[in-house]
Amino acid sequence: MADLEELYREIILDHYRSPRNRGELESPPAHRVEGFNPLCGDEVVVSMVVENGRLSDLKIAGSGCSISQSSASLMSGAVKGKPVGEVRKLISTFKGMMSIHEASLEGDGHGGESNGAEVLAGEPEEIDLEKLGELAALQGVVKFPVRIKCATLSWNALAQGLDEVAASAS
Amino acid sequence: MSTPAHGLDAVPMSAPLNTEALRKDFPLLARKVNGRPIVYLDAAASALQPRSVIDAMTHYYETTHSNVHRGVYATAEEATAEYERARIVAGRFLGAPDPAREVVFTKNTTESLNLVAQSWGRANLRAGDSVLLTEMEHHSNIVPWMLLSEELGGLDIRYIPVDGSGRLDLSDLESLVAGVKVVAVSAMSNVLGTINPVASIAEAAHREGAVVVADGAQLVPHVPTDVVALGADFLAFSAHKTMGPTGLGVLWGRAELLDAMPPFLGGGGMILDVKLDGFKAAPPPARFEAGTPPIAEAVGLTAALRYLNDIGMDRIRAHEMSLTNHALARLDEKLGSDVQVFGPPAGQDRGGVLSFAYRDVHAHDLAQVLDQFGVCVRPGHHCAKPLMRKLGVQATARASLSLFSDEHDIEVLIEGLAEAGRLFG
Numbered sequence: 001m002a003d004l005e006e007l008y009r010e011i012i013l014d015h016y017r018s019p020r021n022r023g024e025l026e027s028p029p030a031h032r033v034e035g036f037n038p039l040c041g042d043e044v045v046v047s048m049v050v051e052n053g054r055l056s057d058l059k060i061a062g063s064g065c066s067i068s069q070s071s072a073s074l075m076s077g078a079v080k081g082k083p084v085g086e087v088r089k090l091i092s093t094f095k096g097m098m099s100i101h102e103a104s105l106e107g108d109g110h111g112g113e114s115n116g117a118e119v120l121a122g123e124p125e126e127i128d129l130e131k132l133g134e135l136a137a138l139q140g141v142v143k144f145p146v147r148i149k150c151a152t153l154s155w156n157a158l159a160q161g162l163d164e165v166a167a168s169a170s
Numbered sequence: 171m172s173t174p175a176h177g178l179d180a181v182p183m184s185a186p187l188n189t190e191a192l193r194k195d196f197p198l199l200a201r202k203v204n205g206r207p208i209v210y211l212d213a214a215a216s217a218l219q220p221r222s223v224i225d226a227m228t229h230y231y232e233t234t235h236s237n238v239h240r241g242v243y244a245t246a247e248e249a250t251a252e253y254e255r256a257r258i259v260a261g262r263f264l265g266a267p268d269p270a271r272e273v274v275f276t277k278n279t280t281e282s283l284n285l286v287a288q289s290w291g292r293a294n295l296r297a298g299d300s301v302l303l304t305e306m307e308h309h310s311n312i313v314p315w316m317l318l319s320e321e322l323g324g325l326d327i328r329y330i331p332v333d334g335s336g337r338l339d340l341s342d343l344e345s346l347v348a349g350v351k352v353v354a355v356s357a358m359s360n361v362l363g364t365i366n367p368v369a370s371i372a373e374a375a376h377r378e379g380a381v382v383v384a385d386g387a388q389l390v391p392h393v394p395t396d397v398v399a400l401g402a403d404f405l406a407f408s409a410h411k412t413m414g415p416t417g418l419g420v421l422w423g424r425a426e427l428l429d430a431m432p433p434f435l436g437g438g439g440m441i442l443d444v445k446l447d448g449f450k451a452a453p454p455p456a457r458f459e460a461g462t463p464p465i466a467e468a469v470g471l472t473a474a475l476r477y478l479n480d481i482g483m484d485r486i487r488a489h490e491m492s493l494t495n496h497a498l499a500r501l502d503e504k505l506g507s508d509v510q511v512f513g514p515p516a517g518q519d520r521g522g523v524l525s526f527a528y529r530d531v532h533a534h535d536l537a538q539v540l541d542q543f544g545v546c547v548r549p550g551h552h553c554a555k556p557l558m559r560k561l562g563v564q565a566t567a568r569a570s571l572s573l574f575s576d577e578h579d580i581e582v583l584i585e586g587l588a589e590a591g592r593l594f595g
Binding site for chain 2: 003040041144
């Protein structure tokens with residue numbers, strides 16, 4: 001069960017049982033994005049406030065498996081209060097941690113989510129796990145390709161939200 | 171087919187299945203997963219194939235393959251004969267009165283149901299007409315009617331509710347069915363295992379002059395099925411859930427209905443004549459089979475249905491019913507209130523599909539842990555989101571039985587669940 005213990009690390013189970021930044025912000029003024037995983041029915045709702053180039057507040061609602069919910073909780077802690085540029089970098093780093101493995105798995109017939117640019121770029125960017133901090137606990141997910149979509153659900157919703165906020169401001 | 175109706179009759183008193191011997195017929199069962207023998211409990215998603223099906227398809231490709239209904243050379247004649255034989259075998263398996271005219275090959279159950287909605291539906295329904303479905307339908311028996319509704323400018327889509335026991339609540343059937351043009355119902359739920367009383371629903375529907383469409387994807391592979399006794403006008407099922415290959419579905423329809431329906435897809439094989447200003451459609455079933463059909467898959471289906479017939483659908487049903495009862499009892503005995511199985515209690519109106527919740531562990535996590543034990547179950551909403559909402563769950567884990575499933579499989583499932591309980595505390 002070594003792989004399983006690696007997937008379900010204590011920190012993941014902790015965030016699953018006691019999710020951080022749980023709930024919804026009043027929208028408007030907050031911007032609200034829903035993410036669905038049509039395969040398993042996982043749902044995540046990310047509500048966010050961007051002020052002066054900073055992700056000043058963020059809450060997570062929805063329900064799903066331990067991986068989708070712990071990833072959302074870990075994400076909320078990592079990005080709340082950070083400048084938007086830094087948040088985007090973290091999204092890219094996190095998705096890189098997932099997509100590098102996706103790319104290497106493609107030849108094995110495992111399929112998996114293609115993240116377009118990162119995968120197509122060929123040489124994957126070196127991922128600094130240090131920078132990811134607690135989020136690195138999720139790297140066990142890559143051994144279970146079907147679950148990558150669970151782990152990236154909230155991150156995709158956050159990225160979409162930042163894009164929408166930026167578009168409405170311009 | 172001498173076996174009666176829809177499994178609601180008395181359990182046939184015939185010899186029990188020797189699952190140990192039967193397992194040897196399935197090459198995939200020799201495989202290990204995570205170092206453990208595979209425990210395949212996902213027949214409701216797709217069944218495994220016996221060696222005879224794989225061999226029949228290989229033999230066809232090695233000795234016979236040609237396109238059908240075109241060439242006059244020997245292998246083309248043989249391929250056509252094999253393809254048409256599969257139609258007769260499939261029709262007889264369902265007790266169809268006129269297999270050569272009434273069996274249409276499609277891609278899968280989903281395409282069969284879409285064919286009915288698009289071809290029969292577009293020709294016979296108008297904006298405002300009523301369609302009666304049930305709350306336990308698979309998306310493939312809901313969305314085609316919604317698509318048609320959008321196209322026609324709005325259908326009145328009603329639903330027979332599901333009661334607390336996981337059965338259809340038929341107490342208001344008379345008012346629900348009043349004035350409807352079509353009733354589309356799952357013959358056996360892919361989530362709850364409920365075997366629905368299609369015959370009595372069809373009787374009420376026919377009094378209204380409605381057409382009855384039965385989704386037989388789960389029923390046909392596991393329960394002796396006779397379309398006449400079932401009372402439906404259309405019945406759909408998939409080869410791959412019936413121990414045959416993927417890529418082939420069956421639509422049985424009453425001959426007079428098929429005769430009056432316009433084509434579904436256009437192309438080769440479905441016409442009598444084409445001129446620059448129009449075409450003349452072929453009679454059914456060719457009318458609904460545009461393009462080169464899945465010929466090798468039809469050969470595989472013949473082998474699969476023969477395999478099931480040789481064992482006997484009544485014996486398969488008796489085995490799976492007995493194992494379902496055993497599984498329900500063992501889950502309760504070992505895990506008690508930690509496990510909640512959805513659907514009716516053990517009995518005549520329940521098939522071997524066991525959807526369950528275990529404590530508050532998400533179905534996806536359960537399935538992940540079970541995989542470590544070699545156990546294949548399906549987590550998710552099972553393409554039945556309206557039913558999931560009704561049950562008040564986002565997802566369930568689903569174990570579904572095959573003719574080779576045995577009591578040991580259930581013990582490994584329970585062992586895996588206990589580990590999930592330990593891991594998630």
